[in-house]
Amino acid sequence: MTIHSSFLSTQKKELKDYYWAYSDILRDIGINESTYDQRIMAFMALKLLIDNDMLSFNLEYTNNFSLSYGDYVEYKGKDTKETFLNIIKDIEILGKQENLHYFHQDSKYNPDKSKNILTYLNHYKTFELERYILELPNKHLENVLDIYTYQADFRNYPKEGYKDLYEKTVSRMKKMSGDLTGQHFTQKSIIHLMCEMGIQGIKDNEKLAIYDPTSGTGSMLMESADYFKKHTKVKEIELYGQEMHGQTWLLSKIFLEISGYNNKIAYGNTLTNPAFADGINGNDNFDFIIANPPFGVDWKHNHEEITQNMQSRKSNFFVVRDEKGKVVTPKKSDGQFLFMMHIINLMKKENKRGKRATAGIISSATLISTGSSTSSEAKIRKAIFGENLVSAVLEQPPAMFTNTDITSHIWFLDTLPTSKIKVVKADSKEEELFVSHPNAKDKMKHAYNKENIKKLKRYLTNKGDKKFVCKSLSNDRCEINISQEIGFRDDSEELSIDALIAELDGLMKDMCDDYQKNGLFSLAIKAKVA
Numbered sequence: 215m216t217i218h219s220s221f222l223s224t225q226k227k228e229l230k231d232y233y234w235a236y237s238d239i240l241r242d243i244g245i246n247e248s249t250y251d252q253r254i255m256a257f258m259a260l261k262l263l264i265d266n267d268m269l270s271f272n273l274e275y276t277n278n279f280s281l282s283y284g285d286y287v288e289y290k291g292k293d294t295k296e297t298f299l300n301i302i303k304d305i306e307i308l309g310k311q312e313n314l315h316y317f318h319q320d321s322k323y324n325p326d327k328s329k330n331i332l333t334y335l336n337h338y339k340t341f342e343l344e345r346y347i348l349e350l351p352n353k354h355l356e357n358v359l360d361i362y363t364y365q366a367d368f369r370n371y372p373k374e375g376y377k378d379l380y381e382k383t384v385s386r387m388k389k390m391s392g393d394l395t396g397q398h399f400t401q402k403s404i405i406h407l408m409c410e411m412g413i414q415g416i417k418d419n420e421k422l423a424i425y426d427p428t429s430g431t432g433s434m435l436m437e438s439a440d441y442f443k444k445h446t447k448v449k450e451i452e453l454y455g456q457e458m459h460g461q462t463w464l465l466s467k468i469f470l471e472i473s474g475y476n477n478k479i480a481y482g483n484t485l486t487n488p489a490f491a492d493g494i495n496g497n498d499n500f501d502f503i504i505a506n507p508p509f510g511v512d513w514k515h516n517h518e519e520i521t522q523n524m525q526s527r528k529s530n531f532f533v534v535r536d537e538k539g540k541v542v543t544p545k546k547s548d549g550q551f552l553f554m555m556h557i558i559n560l561m562k563k564e565n566k567r568g569k570r571a572t573a574g575i576i577s578s579a580t581l582i583s584t585g586s587s588t589s590s591e592a593k594i595r596k597a598i599f600g601e602n603l604v605s606a607v608l609e610q611p612p613a614m615f616t617n618t619d620i621t622s623h624i625w626f627l628d629t630l631p632t633s634k635i636k637v638v639k640a641d642s643k644e645e646e647l648f649v650s651h652p653n654a655k656d657k658m659k660h661a662y663n664k665e666n667i668k669k670l671k672r673y674l675t676n677k678g679d680k681k682f683v684c685k686s687l688s689n690d691r692c693e694i695n696i697s698q699e700i701g702f703r704d705d706s707e708e709l710s711i712d713a714l715i716a717e718l719d720g721l722m723k724d725m726c727d728d729y730q731k732n733g734l735f736s737l738a739i740k741a742k743v744a
Contacts, residue, residue: 225364232258233386234364239361241352247396252385255461256341257362258383259468263335265368266472268313271301273359280692295606296351298359299584302343306332314670316477324488325460331467337503339481348716350503376469377436377538380462385616385655392590399616400576401505401651403662404624405434408574408673409441409605411626412502415440415572421450425500427484427556428507429455432466436473447452454494485552486516486523491530498566503573503627507553509618510578514546532558534597550581551594557627561603573627582623592692599689602631606674608697611641611648613659623696628673638673638684643682645669686694 220271233254240250245503264272271279275294278286279301289300301308309317309332311328317331324331325339337345351563371379416422426435435453441449453475458462462482470477480489493499513520524541532555538603542553557573564571585591598604606626613619621641640647647670651661662670673684682703689692 227364227367227369228567229367229371230365231386232361233383236363238359239350239357242296243349243351243354244554245349252341252461253346255383255465256335256343256346257358258366259341259465260335260343261362261366262368262468262472263309265371268310268317268471269305270308270310273358273363273474275359275382277328281290283653285527293352293530294359295347295350295355296353297672298346299347302336305335306330306344308332310459312384314471315474317467319478323393323478327461329468329628331464331471332494333459337460349502367429373473374440374475375589377431377433377440379463379469381433383448400434401614401661402437402613403451403667404576404610404683405437405504406441407608407662407667407670408443408504408576408624408626409502410667411574411674412504412572415447415570415628415630416501417446419446420444421452421453422448423494423500424504425490425497425503426455426504427481427488427553428505429457430464431462432470432477432479434449434506435477436470438502441473442502452494454479454490455482456482456489458483460689484556484742485513485549486519489532491556491559492717493560493567499567499569499571500560501571501573503557503571505553505557506576507550509550510547510580511549511619512547513549517543517546520552520578530559531555531651532562532601533596534594536593542597543591544591544594548580548591550577550583551591554581554598554625555594558598558601558603560743561627561629562601564695569629573625575625575627577623577625579621579623581625583695585691585693596692599635599691602633602689603627603629604635604637605630605632606636607696608674609637609639609641611660614656614661616658619657619659622685633689634677634686635689635694636674636676636684636686637696637699638670639696640666640670642683642700644680644702647683654735682730 234255236254237250240253241247245253260269260618261273263269266554270285271281274280275298279297281289281301289297289304291300293295306328318329319331321327321329325334325337328334333339350358424435424438429435432453432455435455439451439453442451453470455466456476457466457602458478458481460481463479466479467477470479482489490500520531521541521543523529524531526542531552536542554577557575561571582595604625605628606625608626610622610624612621614622629683647662647666648660648668649663651659673680679685682701685700689700
């Protein structure tokens with residue numbers, strides 16, 4: 215694939231399917247298709263900062279990368295490739311500091327010793343830009359720079375759109391290869407419901423701290439912050455999170471920087487090295503915790519380390535012990551229990567500080583009802599329920615996510631103690647509590663509209679029960695099967711025998727009438743007479 219610079223220089227800069235064009239080049243030089251996204255995202259990350267005026271150079275190599283004359287002379291090599299490599303090697307000093315507000319954070323939150331986030335645009339734990347450049351012949355590199363200059367123009371991209379950019383880009387790239395695995399994005403209507411449930415506790419706050427222990431690209435943090443800005447009097451919002459995948463961590467820092475949110479996103483594994491195990495700086499609290507931990511994540515490789523932490527005096531988890539005093543751990547194949555135990559531990563600390571905090575956590579059905587009454591999962595659940603922090607649990611309808619149509623739950627936690635757990639079943643015949651998704655894609659078919667959220671909040675917070683919709687349960691239990699507890703209306707039970715006979719008679723009469731009106735009926739009568 216060859217793109218001539220003379221042709222592109224006359225073209226309008228716009229936002230198109232740049233990933234397709236770059237993929238053609240990667241295919242041409244024999245790069246494994248499974249690694250395309252790393253390279254595509256690396257150049258996208260660079261271009262996002264360029265187009266938001268956060269770097270002192272751009273990708274226009276025919277215009278000396280828009281460097282000053284002195285800088286260009288310093289970095290100039292024998293060709294475009296060598297010049298660009300020299301620039302990238304020095305990228306941490308090429309930021310426009312007046313436009314970068316949250317791109318320095320304590321190195322303990324970063325993948326390496328540097329406090330400067332720009333360092334990680336070219337780092338082995340995130341994006342290896344040098345390697346991606348070196349693998350390209352000079353002409354191919356120039357084509358890539360042209361593609362991102364003319365087909366990846368983010369200058370007028372709306373700031374509120376950055377929370378969806380990663381999802382949109384990855385979804386398109388995955389469809390390109392027919393791979394839809396791992397794309398477990400949380401749709402906005404779910405986040406809005408989770409925020410609406412937590413709004414009572416923070417609506418009068420002037421300052422709000424939100425935390426996501428599995429923050430990904432920061433989309434849930436940004437969406438919840440936007441929601442609270444629109445629906446509360448909060449004037450200052452701080453976002454905290456942790457992400458173990460380096461590339462995703464860096465993209466979240468870029469998206470949050472561009473969106474203008476004060477943030478601190480830690481790199482690393484929340485289960486083995488939680489950056490915020492003691493809240494903010496060890497002496498302040500999170501007002502709202504929002505999370506969609508990975509379903510069924512395997513933690514066997516960290517089993518010894520996590521178990522030792524649970525046995526320590528200052529554990530990062532809510533620790534459960536059996537009747538013999540032995541620490542109880544969940545199955546090694548289901549780490550979502552550990553994320554819940556991490557969040558419960560934080561909530562208990564907020565309680566000790568005398569400060570209110572709320573949380574919304576998405577889980578699969580296994581978190582609330584798997585295992586026998588003597589299993590480790592049941593013991594952990596019983597202990598969690600006994601802390602009086604779980605105020606409600608919602609059983610969502612199926613098909614709420616792009617890559618799975620399984621039923622999921624949302625747990626709502628509140629440091630205001632409660633001895634009752636309100637359970638609600640959204641997929642009820644009694645009332646419309648969800649709708650068809652207006653932009654359904656892949657397996658995601660359903661969503662909540664504003665009226666659904668209003669009704670669900672009422673059922674989740676009010677004390678009264680409604681048959682086949684919601685019910686208040688004692689928290690002295692080790693599991694909850696919401697469908698079984700709430701039940702469902704069996705329409706057949708409401709029909710009497712007489713009504714069934716009358717309905718059958720009516721159907722037979724209609725069939726006879728239709729048959730007699732049919733032309734074949736008259737022909738059959740004539741044939742019989744003859």
